[in-house]
Amino acid sequence: MKEILIFSSKGGVGKTTLVEAIRQCLSPAEVVDLDPQGSLSIALQMASIPLAPSNSKYRLYDSAPYNDGALDQIMLKVDHIFVPERLGYPDLLAFRTVYERLLAAKATRKALIVFNEVRKPLPIEAREVLRLFRKNYPNVKIASSFISRLEAFRKLFRFPIDGKAAAQITSLLAEIGINIVR
Numbered sequence: 125m126k127e128i129l130i131f132s133s134k135g136g137v138g139k140t141t142l143v144e145a146i147r148q149c150l151s152p153a154e155v156v157d158l159d160p161q162g163s164l165s166i167a168l169q170m171a172s173i174p175l176a177p178s179n180s181k182y183r184l185y186d187s188a189p190y191n192d193g194a195l196d197q198i199m200l201k202v203d204h205i206f207v208p209e210r211l212g213y214p215d216l217l218a219f220r221t222v223y224e225r226l227l228a229a230k231a232t233r234k235a236l237i238v239f240n241e242v243r244k245p246l247p248i249e250a251r252e253v254l255r256l257f258r259k260n261y262p263n264v265k266i267a268s269s270f271i272s273r274l275e276a277f278r279k280l281f282r283f284p285i286d287g288k289a290a291a292q293i294t295s296l297l298a299e300i301g302i303n304i305v306r
């Protein structure tokens with residue numbers, strides 16, 4: 125089974141939204157909710173979607189901004205770590221914590237920064253932040269697929285992901301060698 129952890133030390137960057145969007149594209153995929161708040165599990169239960177469907181070939185971990193030591197073990201064993209961030213200065217600053225955690229787990233090579241809710245054309249600040257991410261963290265890969273507007277949280281859990289968003293998730297997954305036949 126291929127395992128992907130979605131992790132960022134920053135709150136509200138789209139971890140849970142990204143997990144759900146990926147889950148839909150990889151369905152049947154298992155999800156493990158590491159957030160004590162349990163929003164993902166609650167949303168899936170409300171939608172009568174099993175967290176661990178049989179025949180899953182993928183396992184997706186959603187995490188909370190301040191997950192404890194258990195996360196280190198998960199970082200060690202997963203195949204890939206997606207780090208959703210927004211292209212803003214607060215994300216750049218908060219990334220230091222993520223980076224140190226990745227370094228401690230020797231997991232920088234399996235990490236991929238995924239910029240979320242990106243508006244095109246990129247505003248000047250976003251371009252500057254992107255440059256600073258590259259300059260300060262040259263050994264962490266940045267996904268070339270940016271995620272723009274996914275369906276809002278409430279809608280995403282009730283209806284299938286729409287065409288454009290699905291195409292973005294598909295190309296993101298292709299970057300880690302998962303090719304979805306659509």
Ligand SMILES: Nc1ncnc2c1ncn2[C@@H]1O[C@H](COP(=O)(O)OP(=O)(O)OP(=O)(O)O)[C@@H](O)[C@H]1O
Pocket residue numbers: 134135136137138139140141142159187188189240241271272273274275276277278
């Ligand atoms: N690509 C997107 N398009 C539209 N809305 C988004 C997108 N990504 C996230 N959001 C919205 O941003 C908010 C925060 O997203 P989400 O809960 O997924 O973040 P999180 O990182 O899981 O937060 P937490 O740290 O609290 O677990 C939600 O209202 C969600 O609908």
Ligand SMILES: [Mg+2]
Pocket residue numbers: 139140141159163186187
């Ligand atoms: Mg969340």
